[in-house]
Amino acid sequence: MNVLIIGAGYVGTTTGLLFAELGHSVTVIDVDQKKINDLQKGKLFFYEPGLDTLLTKHLASGKITFENDHQRAIKDNNLIFICVGTPQNQDGSANLHFLREASEFIASNLNEYKIIVIKSTVPAGTSKQVKLWIENTKKDPVSFDVLSNPEFLREGNALHDALYPDRIILGSENDKATALLQELYKGIKSPFFVTTPSAAELIKYTANSFLATKISFINEIAILCDKLHINVQDVAKGVGLDLRIGQLFLEAGIGYGGSCFPKDVLALIDTAKKNNIDLSILEKVHAINENQPGYLFKKVKTRLISLAAKKIAVLGLSFKAQTDDIRQSPSLKIIQNLINEGAIVEVHDPVAKLPGNLVDTVCQKDSAEEAITNADAILICTDWPQYKNINWAGIKNKMNSPIIFDGRNMLNTAEMRSIGYIYEGIGYN
Ligand SMILES: NC(=O)c1ccc[n+]([C@@H]2O[C@H](COP(=O)([O-])OP(=O)(O)OC[C@H]3O[C@@H](n4cnc5c(N)ncnc54)[C@H](O)[C@@H]3O)[C@@H](O)[C@H]2O)c1
Numbered sequence: 001m002n003v004l005i006i007g008a009g010y011v012g013t014t015t016g017l018l019f020a021e022l023g024h025s026v027t028v029i030d031v032d033q034k035k036i037n038d039l040q041k042g043k044l045f046f047y048e049p050g051l052d053t054l055l056t057k058h059l060a061s062g063k064i065t066f067e068n069d070h071q072r073a074i075k076d077n078n079l080i081f082i083c084v085g086t087p088q089n090q091d092g093s094a095n096l097h098f099l100r101e102a103s104e105f106i107a108s109n110l111n112e113y114k115i116i117v118i119k120s121t122v123p124a125g126t127s128k129q130v131k132l133w134i135e136n137t138k139k140d141p142v143s144f145d146v147l148s149n150p151e152f153l154r155e156g157n158a159l160h161d162a163l164y165p166d167r168i169i170l171g172s173e174n175d176k177a178t179a180l181l182q183e184l185y186k187g188i189k190s191p192f193f194v195t196t197p198s199a200a201e202l203i204k205y206t207a208n209s210f211l212a213t214k215i216s217f218i219n220e221i222a223i224l225c226d227k228l229h230i231n232v233q234d235v236a237k238g239v240g241l242d243l244r245i246g247q248l249f250l251e252a253g254i255g256y257g258g259s260c261f262p263k264d265v266l267a268l269i270d271t272a273k274k275n276n277i278d279l280s281i282l283e284k285v286h287a288i289n290e291n292q293p294g295y296l297f298k299k300v301k302t303r304l305i306s307l308a309a310k311k312i313a314v315l316g317l318s319f320k321a322q323t324d325d326i327r328q329s330p331s332l333k334i335i336q337n338l339i340n341e342g343a344i345v346e347v348h349d350p351v352a353k354l355p356g357n358l359v360d361t362v363c364q365k366d367s368a369e370e371a372i373t374n375a376d377a378i379l380i381c382t383d384w385p386q387y388k389n390i391n392w393a394g395i396k397n398k399m400n401s402p403i404i405f406d407g408r409n410m411l412n413t414a415e416m417r418s419i420g421y422i423y424e425g426i427g428y429n
């Protein structure tokens, strides 16, 4: 099958490579010419394990093409996936500006029947809105269908999640279009659930908000655990053994970040508000998450008292391991707090880089060991597995004072204390 992808970001690039891997012929377009130029040369603009190899493979196989001629791309393809960004507006609502632009561009080049699939995360009812935008812009009486096929991949696991998703959700009211999409995904052995476009759109936000709720819930329990001197990891394990609850997304820490959970929780709150529905549970989820980086910071202040001129090593910048994405990363909030209190901050991350506003005030080191040397304390902000393998016994004597605040509960408490560290995690860890 021939497929066109609009938007060569995380989702568009991964989806394009997935379809190429399934044997389809994929064309990808993006308004960002530099991204297209780089992708044509096999260069990914983000760090995502395994994706670069697949890109090289399918550029060579000719199954994926990154195209500059956008009009021709629309005219030549009758199955189009929209994967543009839907960022957060100031009031928390989803910004559909890029989606509207892409829809109207399709409309002005609508030469024959097309199936338009929205993969971007969009509020319930957006498929209907896209239909209207296209109807109002198209020049000729050509028919089309708009479907919803939300994406559930995680950054850092994009390839695995694309090839082995827990489910494929399709919002479609046209049986022929549904059959075509089922054919497109034929190689994927996962449940294929068909519902209305609006329900598909709401499933996406509900899933992300539920996972965010699990995280905020365990983070609140962790604060109680600190007070009661009970280990939150034991509590999470015992609770998660109940199959109705499950073990995943019960890791207490410094809160969720990234380009999805924070914005999607706020967008669902906005949808509820616009419909006069009280979704206060999600307002609380958001508020807890806003406070969680500050909770670790408070522990630092309580122990060190003054941070002025203290050297603090921060391990991890990205919002989670296996990605260089620093959007909404709790690590950045903590670094800002440290700077505000006069601390000298040295950071390390295996792949992520400091944002422009921090490069002059914070020093990024090439290795964790360099950042730790002469530090008055270490703050672990991202759960990069390599931090477990630091020679903790060896490096202890290079610190001014051996104190670790583990915002991801990733090190072994007993081991760290036996080496001689003052070690504090989240939730009496
Ligand atoms: N990043 C993730 O892990 C993830 C996972 C699931 C769902 N989503 C959702 O998928 C959508 C895309 O996310 P992303 O992370 O890939 O975003 P992104 O910002 O990485 O990529 C979006 C791309 O769309 C391009 N674009 C914007 N307007 C365009 C237009 N009119 N024509 C062509 N290209 C255009 C941009 O230049 C950009 O390259 C969002 O709605 C997001 O919430 C993201």
Ligand SMILES: O=c1ccn([C@@H]2O[C@H](COP(=O)(O)OP(=O)(O)O[C@H]3O[C@H](CO)[C@@H](O)[C@H](O)[C@H]3O)[C@@H](O)[C@H]2O)c(=O)[nH]1
Residues within 6 Å of the ligand: 121, 151, 152, 153, 154, 155, 156, 208, 211, 215, 248, 249, 250, 251, 252, 253, 254, 255, 256, 257, 258, 259, 260, 261, 264, 319, 320
């Ligand atoms: O027990 C946990 C699990 C995660 N996190 C944090 O939660 C955030 C999000 O993690 P994760 O869900 O793994 O990353 P994303 O790549 O943001 O993926 C989420 O957002 C995507 C975009 O919508 C969805 O497609 C995915 O299904 C959904 O998991 C990160 O900061 C994690 O550190 C925790 O604090 N505790």
